[in-house]
Every structure is written in C-alpha cells, then in structure tokens.
Amino acid sequence: MFKSILTFALILSSFLTYAQLPKLAVISFDVNDQSLNGQELLETLRLEMTKDAKYSIIDKYEVSENLKNNEIESTTCFSLSCLKISGKLLGADYVVSGSASKLGDRMVISLRMVDMKTNEQIETSQDFSFIPQQASLMVKITSGKMLGRPADIELEKSLSDKESYESGTNNPDDYSLNLSGPRMGYTFFTGEGARVIKAKKSEGGYDRYPAFFQMGYQFETQYLNEGNVQALFEFVPMVSGLDQGLFIPSLSIFNGIRNNKNGLEFAVGPSVNLSREEVKYLYEDEYYTKEELQKHNPTVLTSGLENEYKADSRGDFRLKSYIVLAAGYSFKSGKLNIPVNAYVVPSKDNLRFGLSVGFNTRK
Helix, strand or coil: CHHHHHHHHHHHHHHHHHHHCCEEEEEEEEECCCCCCHHHHHHHHHHHHHCCCCCEECCHHHHHHHHHHCCCCHHHCCCHHHHHHHHHHHCCCEEEEEEEEEECCEEEEEEEEEECCCCCEEEEEEEEECCHHHHHHHHHHHHHHHCCCCCCHHHHHHHHCCCCCCCCCCCCCCCCCCCCEEEEEEEECCHHHHHHHHCCHHHCCCCCCCEEEEEEEEEEEEEEEECCEEEEEEEEEEEECHHHCCCEEEEEEEEEEEECCCCEEEEEEEEEEEEEEEEEEEECCEEECHHHHHHHCCCCCHHHCCEEEEECCCCEEEEEEEEEEEEEEEEEECCEEEEEEEEEEECCCCEEEEEEEECEECC
C-alpha cells in the first residue's frame, strides 16, 4: 500500500512540476535559399527545444491549428508583432523563431526567443560555411548555444572555419580533403647507392652528386571517410635526375590514412623504377663484373660464385621494386592546399630519403 502511495505521489509531483514549467511555442523558421528546407529546420529547432527540461513545449499540431484558425500563416510569421500575437493565442510564456540566411559562401543561423511577459528578446546567431546538407546540424549547434549547452568545438570549427580540413561533415559532396596535384622535391642517396652515383663512369658509376631533383603528379582516391580519419590510395608517377642530365622514371602506389582534424597522414606502398644494372659476382667480400673479376684474378671461375644484379651505368635497364614509407602534413591557406611529404626507401645496400612539396586548390 505504501509503495502505491509513494508511486502515485511521485507521478503527481512530476505532473505538477511539468505543469508549472513555462510554456514555449516554436512558431516559424525562415530560409532565403531554395536548397534549404524551412520545414525540416523548423522541426529540428522544435526537437532541440524539447530536449531542454526548463520548458514545456506546446505541441506542433496545437500550434498549427491555433494559428490556422486565426488566419495566421506560420511560414510568414517572423516579425515581433506576429510572434507576440501567436504567443498570446497559444497561451505561451515564450515564443521562438529562427532563420537560415545564405550570404555568399557563408550561412548564418539566427534564433530569437521572446519572453511574452517582459517583451525581452534573446537572440543567438552563428556563422557557418554554406553547406545545405548540414543545415539541421547547424541549427542544433546554434540552439545549443542559446540554451547554454556545452559546445563541440571541433565540430563547430569543421563547419565554420575556412582553414579547417575537409571531411564528410563539411564537404559531403566530395570525399573529404583531396590532395591530387603536382609534386616536386629532392631524393638523397646513402650507402652503396651514393657510392655508385659518385663513382666514375669507367667504374660503372654516373659521376654525379647523390641527390636528384624529382617532379611528378599525385593522383589519389579516398575509399573511407569516417569521423576524423580518411583512408586513401595514392598513385605517384615521378621523373628524377633531370637536373643532372638523367631520366629515371618511377611509379609509387601508396595505401595511407589521413587525419581530417590536423592534416597529418601516413602511407606505405611499393615503388618501381627503371635503372641500369649489371650481374656482379661476390669474391672476397667485394662485387665484381665478370670482366673485372677476370682482371682481378684470372684463375677464378664465376660459376661457383654468388651473384646478383647491382646498379651499374654500363648495365641494361631493369625494373626494380622497393617499399616506401611516407609521412606528410598539409598546410592550408583559404582554398589552397600545400602538402609536404617526407619519405624513406630502405633496402639492403642503401637508404634513400627525400622531401617533396605540392599544391592544389579546393574547387
């Protein structure tokens, strides 16, 4: 019996508390662009106001019926006088209206709450990038600001800051930040690779400095864009050595991840290039061509020696493959993206590393 009385008391207390809450009516929402759905944004605003426990929200059907019976069209009721008349008809303590205005490539969400007793107005507005697909989310953010809710700073930055990195949130029509564009930089050789490049041509070298300028183009496509991360494939054809009279084509294919919040990215993948190589034989911890070995020791038979292809300017062109590890960061200036990448190419005989920079513009 006691539990039943207690339950009834709690229900009655909740009902009385709800009944004592100030009544709030969401009246209208104005838009100035055909790509924006005013009715959808009105419903979003009403739903967000419903989440606040400080108000008793008047049912939307009651609002619609009362306004219709008094020949008030909610789609045009935006003035203070119209809002106050509507509030009186509904017996509301507060009335709310909103608007979404396209201004160039920006969108301003404005909300107004009117206190029917004091005529005090609370106005809140927030500026965003013009992304019609995210208008409802912008209304949620602005209403949260009006009601004093904690803000999601990163989300707001993504939708409003021109310098923010692109993601599925602020660029829903295109898969996020795309850095396809020209690349140029330098690659540096160490170890055996550097020795061969610096060696005289008569010794199978190139008589060049072991640092080559390279240029090419990066093509990329995203296959995942969720949250703060996008996954992508990158295809980078390059030509190296033009600054030293050489022509060394290569193609690198990367699988990588990029952070939409800060522009950092990491990638790994194979690279192939054409290079001149010659079969060399290992003898007394040194590699020799067949002719060099005969001069060094005419009695040695090459048939029993370990051999492999080695870089040599006197050899034939062969396709050679490597694994490339790369990391990068993308600087932004308005619609201009400036990706900077560093990479290393580890191998048995040497370590190559390099730096490249590029640019593209967001359309």
